[in-house]
Amino acid sequence: MRREVALPHASRLINHGPTVLVSSAAGDARNLMAAAWSMPVEFTPPRVAVVIDKSTYTRELVLASGAFALNLPGRALADLTYTVGSESGRDSGDKFARYGIPSFAGPALGLPLIEGCVGWLECRLLPEPHAQDVYDTFFGEVVAAWADERVFANGRWSFRDDNTELHTLHHLGAGAFAWPGQAVQARRLDPV
Amino acid sequence: MRREVALPHASRLINHGPTVLVSSAAGDARNLMAAAWSMPVEFTPPRVAVVIDKSTYTRELVLASGAFALNLPGRALADLTYTVGSESGRDSGDKFARYGIPSFAGPALGLPLIEGCVGWLECRLLPEPHAQDVYDTFFGEVVAAWADERVFANGRWSFRDDNTELHTLHHLGAGAFAWPGQAVQARRLDPV
Numbered sequence: 001m002r003r004e005v006a007l008p009h010a011s012r013l014i015n016h017g018p019t020v021l022v023s024s025a026a027g028d029a030r031n032l033m034a035a036a037w038s039m040p041v042e043f044t045p046p047r048v049a050v051v052i053d054k055s056t057y058t059r060e061l062v063l064a065s066g067a068f069a070l071n072l073p074g075r076a077l078a079d080l081t082y083t084v085g086s087e088s089g090r091d092s093g094d095k096f097a098r099y100g101i102p103s104f105a106g107p108a109l110g111l112p113l114i115e116g117c118v119g120w121l122e123c124r125l126l127p128e129p130h131a132q133d134v135y136d137t138f139f140g141e142v143v144a145a146w147a148d149e150r151v152f153a154n155g156r157w158s159f160r161d162d163n164t165e166l167h168t169l170h171h172l173g174a175g176a177f178a179w180p181g182q183a184v185q186a187r188r189l190d191p192v
Numbered sequence: 193m194r195r196e197v198a199l200p201h202a203s204r205l206i207n208h209g210p211t212v213l214v215s216s217a218a219g220d221a222r223n224l225m226a227a228a229w230s231m232p233v234e235f236t237p238p239r240v241a242v243v244i245d246k247s248t249y250t251r252e253l254v255l256a257s258g259a260f261a262l263n264l265p266g267r268a269l270a271d272l273t274y275t276v277g278s279e280s281g282r283d284s285g286d287k288f289a290r291y292g293i294p295s296f297a298g299p300a301l302g303l304p305l306i307e308g309c310v311g312w313l314e315c316r317l318l319p320e321p322h323a324q325d326v327y328d329t330f331f332g333e334v335v336a337a338w339a340d341e342r343v344f345a346n347g348r349w350s351f352r353d354d355n356t357e358l359h360t361l362h363h364l365g366a367g368a369f370a371w372p373g374q375a376v377q378a379r380r381l382d383p384v
Contacts, residue, residue: 015228016362016370017209036207037231041243041327049241049329051233075376082378100384131323135233135331137241157364170208170362170372172349175379178208178372184267186274186367192292 002146005119009155010145011040013072013119014048016157016180018168019081021071022050023103023112026064030112032095033058034085036171038070046142048123053136057090062125068140069111072119074151074166075179082175108144118148118166159183194338197311201347202337203232205264205311206240208349208372210360211273213263214242215295215304218256222304224287225250226277228363230262238334240315245328249282254317260332261303264311266343266358267371274367300336310340310358351375 005013014020019036037051050070052059062068073081084095096103102115108122123140131137151158151166159167159180167179197205206212211228229243242262244251254260265273276287288295294307300314315332323329343350343358351359351372359371 012365016211016364017228017231019208036209037233039209039229039231039241039243041229041329047327049231049327051231078376078378079381083381086380098383099381128323131320131329135239135241137233137323137329139327155365156368157370159370172208172375173204173347176348176375176377178349178351178375180362180370181373183364183368183370184270186270186369188278188367189271189275189291191290 001148001150003149005145005147006155007046007142007145008044010046010121010142011043012155013121013145013147013152014038014040014070016168017170018072019171019177020050021073021081021084021114021117022052022058023069023071023114024058024061024065025111026061029061030094030096031057031061031089032084032101032114034081041139047126047139048121048142049137049139051136052138057088062138066125067109067111068123068125069106069113070121070123071114071117073169074118075169076165077116078169078177081169106144118151118168120146193340193342195341197337197339198347199238199334199337200236202238202313202334203235204347205313205337205339205344206230206232206262208360209362210264211363211369212242213265213273213276213306213309214244214250215261215263215306216250216253216257217303218253221253222286222288223249223253223281224276224293224306226273233331239318239331240313240334241329241331243328244330249280254330258317259301259303260315260317261298261305262313262315263306263309265361266310267361268357269308270361270369273361298336310343310360312338
């Protein structure tokens with residue numbers, strides 16, 4: 001079900017603003033946090049930005065390793081997303097073990113990727129100390145991407161009534177998540 | 193229907209990744225473009241980031257005026273959003289006149305805000321030449337925000353079956369937009 005996404009299509013995975021799970025690892029340590037604040041910044045090469053607060057353990061691991069992964073949870077993982085976003089790995093220990101979260105090693109960078117997600121982007125950090133310091137904004141270049149072909153294929157999301165558990169999550173705040181309904185195809189207007 | 197949003201709640205307006213319309217003005221010129229790529233970067237003070245490509249007329253106006261506004265179109269404005277995102281104001285002339293787009297002057301900065309949208313954020317540019325140059329990323333501080341109280345009140349979106357035309361748009365690519373269904377409230381998991 002997991003298919004590689006061609007790099008020119010990788011930015012499409014987060015084009016519509018889903019909440020992501022940021023996974024990271026350095027030495028023997030690994031961590032997972034939820035992030036509502038991410039966006040693509042470039043299609044080719046595919047580049048992204050994600051906000052990683054100074055208080056987070058993830059930030060320490062990303063700076064140590066120079067890499068991070070964005071995992072896209074579907075609706076079925078709403079509780080998991082809220083849970084790992086509600087506590088720090090610095091306080092609670094390894095969240096993967098604590099919550100029994102299955103993961104696999106990312107083929108490109110070896111980062112822990114989360115089983116059951118619907119999309120994955122492995123990213124190399126593009127070090128930007130000023131943006132990191134002032135805006136908590138981390139830029140990265142996507143070096144490999146995958147998606148669950150039941151909901152993303154040929155560079156397109158396909159949100160349908162028969163795959164609602166695979167729809168992405170969009171955080172409204174305080175653990176409330178919306179998910180995309182079916183899509184509408186807009187048409188171009190004529191000038192008045 | 194349009195109510196001011198308290199500044200600590202302003203980032204919530206774009207927390208879930210909606211596509212926005214960026215409006216700008218400088219001298220006698222004004223413009224409007226669609227942007228799928230934006231995110232909050234801070235709650236207090238509320239700060240946002242938005243990607244504005246080097247080819248855009250908007251970029252020229254934002255750099256000249258030091259300000260921009262993010263307008264949040266609802267489902268009813270899908271065609272308008274796709275249309276203004278498909279051509280440059282440098283080529284087609286004033287899009288407001290061309291497509292008969294009603295606007296009003298933003299109370300804080302005087303920027304043209306779009307009637308019929310469901311949220312509005314007036315932002316002062318935080319000049320960051322390096323991020324602008326390398327990542328097309330423009331940071332701004334929200335100085336005033338409003339929302340349509342039928343769909344956003346007390347700092348929260350309320351996407352319901354009786355207000356679907358006011359649901360935000362999330363661009364999947366090539367003019368296909370998803371919109372949020374109703375929300376689910378996640379719960380925290382117990383450790384295994």
